[in-house]
Amino acid sequence: MTAVEVDIIPYEEISSMKRIGGGSYGQVFKADWRNLKIAVKRLNYGVEAEVIDREINQLSKVRHENIIELYGVSMHDDLYHLLVEYMDGGSLHSFLHADRKPSYTMSHSLNWALQMAQGIAHMHAMTPKAVVHRDVKPRNALLGNQGRILKICDFGTVVDLTISMTVDVGTCRYKAPEVYKDHYTEKCDVYSWAISVWEILARKEPFPEFDTPFFLKEHVCQNGRPNLEDITVPCSQDLLCLLKACWDMDLKNRFSMDFVVKALREMVKDAGPMTPLENIIGD
Numbered sequence: 001m002t003a004v005e006v007d008i009i010p011y012e013e014i015s016s017m018k019r020i021g022g023g024s025y026g027q028v029f030k031a032d033w034r035n036l037k038i039a040v041k042r043l044n045y046g047v048e049a050e051v052i053d054r055e056i057n058q059l060s061k062v063r064h065e066n067i068i069e070l071y072g073v074s075m076h077d078d079l080y081h082l083l084v085e086y087m088d089g090g091s092l093h094s095f096l097h098a099d100r101k102p103s104y105t106m107s108h109s110l111n112w113a114l115q116m117a118q119g120i121a122h123m124h125a126m127t128p129k130a131v132v133h134r135d136v137k138p139r140n141a142l143l144g145n146q147g148r149i150l151k152i153c154d155f156g157t158v159v160d161l162t163i164s165m166t167v168d169v170g171t172c173r174y175k176a177p178e179v180y181k182d183h184y185t186e187k188c189d190v191y192s193w194a195i196s197v198w199e200i201l202a203r204k205e206p207f208p209e210f211d212t213p214f215f216l217k218e219h220v221c222q223n224g225r226p227n228l229e230d231i232t233v234p235c236s237q238d239l240l241c242l243l244k245a246c247w248d249m250d251l252k253n254r255f256s257m258d259f260v261v262k263a264l265r266e267m268v269k270d271a272g273p274m275t276p277l278e279n280i281i282g283d
Contacts (some may be wrong), residue, residue, distance in 0.1 A: 009033070010081055014040060014074065021091075021270045023154075024192040025051065033083060038071060041082040052080055058131060058155045059084070066119035068142065087151060089143030089198050089277075095204055096138060106233055107149060107271040114264040115150040116141055120193060121231030121257035124186045132185070136192035137174040138199055146276035172213045173206045177221045177249060187251045189259070195226065196248035201253045202230040239267060 014031050017040065021028040026043040043052060058083070059070035070087040089095065092112060095102065116136070122129045133140075133152065140154040157171055165261050170179055176182040176191035195206050206226045210216040228240055242263055255263075 001050075001137070006056055006070070009072040009074040011074045011076040012068065014038075014081070014083070026066070030086060033071070036071075037086045037088075039084050039086040040074075041081045041084060043081065043082070047080075053154045056080075057084065059276070062155075066115045066151050068093075068124065069150045074171055075139050084153070085151070087142035087144040087149075089147055091139050091140035091198070092141040092143055092150065093242070094201065095143060095147070097205070101203075102277065104277060105271075105275070106272045107268070108277070109197075109200050109233070109266060110239075110268045110271050111274045112143075112200055114261065114268055116152065116196065117193060117257055117264055119150075119152040120189050121261050124189070125259050130186060133189050133192075134179070135170045135174070136189050136196060138173050138196050138250065140173075141196070146278070148274055148276060155169045156250060172216050175220070176247075177223075178222060178251065180217055185256045186257070190193075190246045190257055191255045194243045198226045198231070200227075200242060201233060201235060202226065203249070205234070206228065236267065238263070259264040267280070 016031050016032045017029045017030070020030050025047050026041055029040040031038055031040045051056070056073060059068070063069070068087070071083040071085070074081040074083060076222055087146050120133060120136060123133060133155070135154060136152070140152060142151050143149065144151070170188075170192070174192040174195045175182065176188040179188050190263065200204055205220065207216055207224075210219060225244075228243070231240075231273070242255070244261065246260065246276050
């Protein structure tokens with residue numbers, strides 16, 4: 001167990017566990033704890049101690065309105081249980097690709113893009129060690145307050161920039177080309193952010209024509225990018241230029257996340273109010 005300062009919660013305090021999702025590292029439950037609705041992430045047997053330590057360490061250090069909050073850690077049946085903030089709208093990915101295709105506006109799109117960027121920018125600006133998420137994507141963005149709030153989750157891949165880089169981290173469809181190689185910077189999150197925003201605007205997963213990681217890697221590393229013509233909603237040229245710069249092959253041409261935040265704040269002002277979504281998918 002990591003030596004980081006984090007509250008150890010008696011498992012008996014958690015009640016009304018209801019499974020709401022799962023992934024490669026574990027299962028997620030909705031639960032009650034100390035008069036709060038929370039989410040409990042139960043990590044699977046066999047998850048590497050390094051991954052557990054990384055998620056607990058990084059989540060315990062981050063405090064930001066667009067990043068999910070860690071309340072504490074509990075042990076039960078020799079499994080780690082992470083008690084985190086519950087978001088009642090589910091993942092952005094689930095919302096975008098729901099069977100009944102709930103509607104949303106450009107204001108929602110820009111606000112989600114901005115809130116995701118704000119959370120990433122906060123991580124990149126952390127001191128004394130900046131950190132990179134390395135798996136930014138709509139599945140790792142949760143919605144709340146009828147779609148008006150977005151928070152980044154899943155910190156099992158997060159590292160600070162003083163740690164030696166590992167190759168092949170992240171999800172292929174959102175992975176920057178340099179991540180496949182031997183060195184990358186915080187600009188890999190900028191790339192993944194741009195791909196995620198394209199998905200919001202186009203309402204389809206990126207690179208649907210590739211069903212194997214090998215050919216997708218080859219395409220991305222040869223400067224293949226999602227087609228801007230697949231975006232069906234009216235977009236400003238400023239926004240499209242922002243996306244193209246942020247997924248540029250040359251890292252020097254990608255904007256910093258701080259610059260992206262400033263640019264998006266101006267766009268959000270022009271987009272009008274962000275109304276509550278009555279048809280949001282929840283649990």
